[in-house]
Amino acid sequence: MLWQQVVNGLTLGSTYALIALGYTLIFGVLNIVNMAHGEIFMFGAFVALMLVTTFKVNLLVAMAGAALAGAVLGYLLEVTALRPLRKRAVSHMAPLISTIGVSIFLESLALNLFGAQSQSFPPMFSGKLLDFGLFQISVIQVVILAISVGLMLVLKFWLDRTKMGKSIRATSENIDTAAILGVNTQRVITITVMLASGLGAVAGVLVGLAFNAVEPTMGIPMGFKGLAVLILGGLGNITGAMVGGLLLGIAEVFSVAYGASSYREAVAFGLIMVLLFLRPQGLFGSPGNGGR
Amino acid sequence: MLEIKQMAAGYGNITALKGIDLFIPQGSIVSLIGANGAGKTTTMKTIMGLIKPNSGQVTFEGKDITGLAPYKIVSQGISLVPEGRSILAGMTVLENLEMGAYQRNDSNIQVDIHKIFKRFPILEERKQQFGGTLSGGQQQMLAMGRALMARPKLLLLDEPSMGLAPLVVADIFKVIQEINGEGTTVLLVEQNVRQALKVAHYAYVMETGRIVLEGKAADLVHDPKIMDAYLGGSRAG
Numbered sequence A: 001m002l003w004q005q006v007v008n009g010l011t012l013g014s015t016y017a018l019i020a021l022g023y024t025l026i027f028g029v030l031n032i033v034n035m036a037h038g039e040i041f042m043f044g045a046f047v048a049l050m051l052v053t054t055f056k057v058n059l060l061v062a063m064a065g066a067a068l069a070g071a072v073l074g075y076l077l078e079v080t081a082l083r084p085l086r087k088r089a090v091s092h093m094a095p096l097i098s099t100i101g102v103s104i105f106l107e108s109l110a111l112n113l114f115g116a117q118s119q120s121f122p123p124m125f126s127g128k129l130l131d132f133g134l135f136q137i138s139v140i141q142v143v144i145l146a147i148s149v150g151l152m153l154v155l156k157f158w159l160d161r162t163k164m165g166k167s168i169r170a171t172s173e174n175i176d177t178a179a180i181l182g183v184n185t186q187r188v189i190t191i192t193v194m195l196a197s198g199l200g201a202v203a204g205v206l207v208g209l210a211f212n213a214v215e216p217t218m219g220i221p222m223g224f225k226g227l228a229v230l231i232l233g234g235l236g237n238i239t240g241a242m243v244g245g246l247l248l249g250i251a252e253v254f255s256v257a258y259g260a261s262s263y264r265e266a267v268a269f270g271l272i273m274v275l276l277f278l279r280p281q282g283l284f285g286s287p288g289n290g291g292r
Numbered sequence B: 001m002l003e004i005k006q007m008a009a010g011y012g013n014i015t016a017l018k019g020i021d022l023f024i025p026q027g028s029i030v031s032l033i034g035a036n037g038a039g040k041t042t043t044m045k046t047i048m049g050l051i052k053p054n055s056g057q058v059t060f061e062g063k064d065i066t067g068l069a070p071y072k073i074v075s076q077g078i079s080l081v082p083e084g085r086s087i088l089a090g091m092t093v094l095e096n097l098e099m100g101a102y103q104r105n106d107s108n109i110q111v112d113i114h115k116i117f118k119r120f121p122i123l124e125e126r127k128q129q130f131g132g133t134l135s136g137g138q139q140q141m142l143a144m145g146r147a148l149m150a151r152p153k154l155l156l157l158d159e160p161s162m163g164l165a166p167l168v169v170a171d172i173f174k175v176i177q178e179i180n181g182e183g184t185t186v187l188l189v190e191q192n193v194r195q196a197l198k199v200a201h202y203a204y205v206m207e208t209g210r211i212v213l214e215g216k217a218a219d220l221v222h223d224p225k226i227m228d229a230y231l232g233g234s235r236a237g
């Protein structure tokens, strides 16, 4: 029972972590919260659904397609809603408002394109369960865990080791410093927003698979969870987002398993509040610099 | 090498530079001195492209570089050691140095890192440590090393001796002369006017956004106005 809940919690949490990484990457380089991230996530789910149902491609190809669509949406977001506001005189609130605008636009667009009905992926892997004695895990869960954990490991390695990854880290730390070292920070920002949105779109597919439901409003609660994890992990901290996402997933699953199912979100968010009360800078943030 | 003509710049409504002219000949050390708030850092930032000038022109090796993005300025061969050092605190000492060579693709990067380590042995000892864990003096060395990793033709140094112990200050000035001896042109902003005039060939004095005095460093040391205002005269107290 316990191990079963841990496995379920990790599966759910890994998708939260993936969503939170998108917020975290963008917060890192731009110091803003991208309120359209949840809707890009939702679009990712729909794109994969279309690819699977209409074009009959396999799931991995559909995910790649969703990632690509997410990256394109990220690019459009950067060019239309973020870049024009990146001037010294503009208020910090402006990008928050403009990304809310984009999120409303995307949600309405999805309603028109796909309808308000909740849709689901065709049954894949026939719901088969793998039995490990201590716990059972469905093939879908294995796919979700493998994709999200795999993406996180690749991302972490890429940020740590590659030149491009290092330029993102440098820009996150201090954009002016990165600039005087010769980094084209404008380009780094564009790439980061595209990367974050691509990851968000894949997370959308995974959550659509996990709950077997894809609908235009699915980005809203998930967006809030991603935001909560952004803060829980320590604003802009990559490792924090990963660990924070997993924790939130486990907390939710446990609150369902041990009797508080109608309060699952309240329990999870209550836990975050307690954690933040004890550690205001977030799990991995350092004190004194706004949690970064 | 670098020529600034009638450059004006500021922050929003605040005008920090009111039309300055400045010339840095190839191979020289030129010093820029002046009281707090005179506009020295703003001059550096504007050369570097971090601030867009409102008017005027910056020419480097005969090429107009006015208002270019910082990364394009770097590719021309200009590097800045900013005021307050700006070490990347969450990256290791080694990564900071590697970031200094960001635009280079040649095979000598490791050789150059080795040279920096020879010049500042403490950096080699700490190479896997995060930049933020270094002391102020060590960070200054790292900031200089990092700027040198770009192999700049012109090095801009904004108060490299700020907050350092006298022995370290002497070290830093020695290094500046060495770097210059190896062919790098230097623009040096300093509060430590006596030392700055000792190593510089030429100097400019700034006051509230204007150049008010200039001359050979050796002459300025004896200028009564300079002695009075910056070298422990009656008003400097």
Ligand SMILES: Nc1ncnc2c1ncn2[C@@H]1O[C@H](COP(=O)(O)OP(=O)(O)OP(=O)(O)O)[C@@H](O)[C@H]1O
Residues within 6 Å of the ligand: B011, B014, B015, B016, B034, B035, B036, B037, B038, B039, B040, B041, B042, B043, B083
């Ligand atoms: N970010 C900023 N926003 C607004 N005004 C600024 C900013 N930075 C500097 N200033 C103003 O511009 C003027 C010149 O500042 P600058 O930093 O260039 O002086 P400085 O000569 O480098 O002084 P210091 O010796 O103290 O470093 C000052 O009046 C200062 O108040």
Ligand SMILES: [Mg+2]
Residues within 6 Å of the ligand: B040, B041, B042, B083, B158
């Ligand atoms: Mg200054």
